[in-house]
Amino acid sequence: MDEANYKALPTETDGAPDRNPYAALADLAPAAAFVRDVTGRYVWANHAYAHLYGTTRDAVIGRHLADLDEPADVARFLTLDQEVMTGGRPVRHTLTYQRSDGCSGQAAGYRFPVLWGAARCVAGIYVDVTDYSQVLDQRHRAEADLRTLRDHSGLACVRLTRDGRVSEAGIAVAEVLRVRLSDLIGLPADTLLAETSERATLHRAWDDLITGRRRSARVSAVLVDAEGWQRRARIRLSAVCDTAPDMSKVSRVSGIWAVVTHLGLRDQAQPSLTAAQVRILALLAAGGSNADVAEELHLSRQTVDYHLSRLRDLLGAATRPALVARAYVLGILSAQDWPPRSATAARPSSLV
Known part of the structure; x- marks a missing residue:
């Protein structure tokens, strides 16, 4: 040597x-x-x-x-x-x-x-590196537990990057959207949503989360699957923050977890309803008569009858009970609130 x-x-x-x-x-x-x-x-x-x-x-x-x-x-x-x-x-x-x-x-x-x-x-x-190895092992176990929970809890959940692309997804959300899990990764979240009025509210909430003005938000949206069918959903958005080494500094938001908390039934097309029509459905669900609806909304009986006729056509329901049932099935009315209100209402006490 x-x-x-x-x-x-x-x-x-x-x-x-x-x-x-x-x-x-x-x-x-x-x-x-x-x-x-x-x-x-x-x-x-x-x-x-x-x-x-x-x-x-x-x-x-x-x-x-x-x-x-x-x-x-x-x-x-x-x-x-x-x-x-x-x-x-x-x-x-x-x-x-x-x-x-x-x-x-x-x-x-x-x-x-x-x-x-x-x-x-x-x-x-x-x-x-004993302490480092132990912490790393604990992190790996926690990540494995989280993946198991994500994939087998039945919750439809995705993790999104700051620019709104899917970085992680559970099996349940892939089943809801009728896509393979591998095809879902990398997709822009907006391509999974129908063009509805809720998108503007969702985008405002997203901006608040990414900029750190809020830590979480509840929003409504209409999901579109790979076959073009739609499902109304209520979604909880939560900001994911990087750990800041310096506690005096504000941690940076690295992504968003989106968890579907309520999912309507699958339907080929979500009807586009006016605010007045949604309020009429909410009043019907609360047991109101045509006269009660007319008085509450300051409408004539003829106008209420016209709206009811349009609603029967739009929702494919022939009777008042069928209209109410269809509104809940499609997620137009919130199934978690009483008195009945719109699923997209900003305030729980509001009818729309």
Whole structure:
């Protein structure tokens, strides 16, 4: 092996720390560093390395690996040392080791061949990544739980990017829209919505969420599936914010989760109704007679009769009970409120 591959490290005999800044730097560096000879005996270690074992550097230097590690770890570490010394080049490793508290730890770093004085040795410098690995594992488990919940809860939900494209989607929403899940990813959300009056309200709510003026919003929309059929939906929008490292700074909105909380039945075409016609349906659903509707809306009986005739044609319903039932089925009236009101009403107490 070419001895030129070995790097000479400054030793404590090379001079006092004030005359040897490299030794002082290595000794006080937060990364754990060591030098061992061919037998596995420590010829140098810094404070951070000793801390991993719950001891001091003076208690480590001069001792053998077997004095600090379990037998299985000793054999593994000596094998790694020999590979480095034989190969004559740095090798990156991620290692597990026994911590001073008895728990298993993880460290990532390099070990490389060095000359310590005239002796060939192996040096290593590692960073303890135990806490990072645990947090990463917890995050992966949380993400797996979220995917399971998203895909098997039956909720129709999508995650949208800031520019309104689908970045994640649950199985349920793909079934509602009659598309393959893979085809849904990347689509602009607007292509999934019918051209209705609710779009303007939805866009205003979206702008508020993206700019951070609101954290969540409830909106109504009409979804259009791949076959052209429509379903009226009530949707909860929630802003997803990046974690701000500096708590004094406002975190940036990275996307929006959209969850369908109520879904009307599938219909080939949603009728376009006027505000007066929706109010008439709400009054009928509350049990009002034609005379009650005329009085409430300040309309003549003939005008009410005309609207009812138009509604029968638009909704395909021959009777008053059928009109009311059809209005609920199509999602025109909210199924969660009493007295009856429009599903797109801005205020729960409003009839429209």
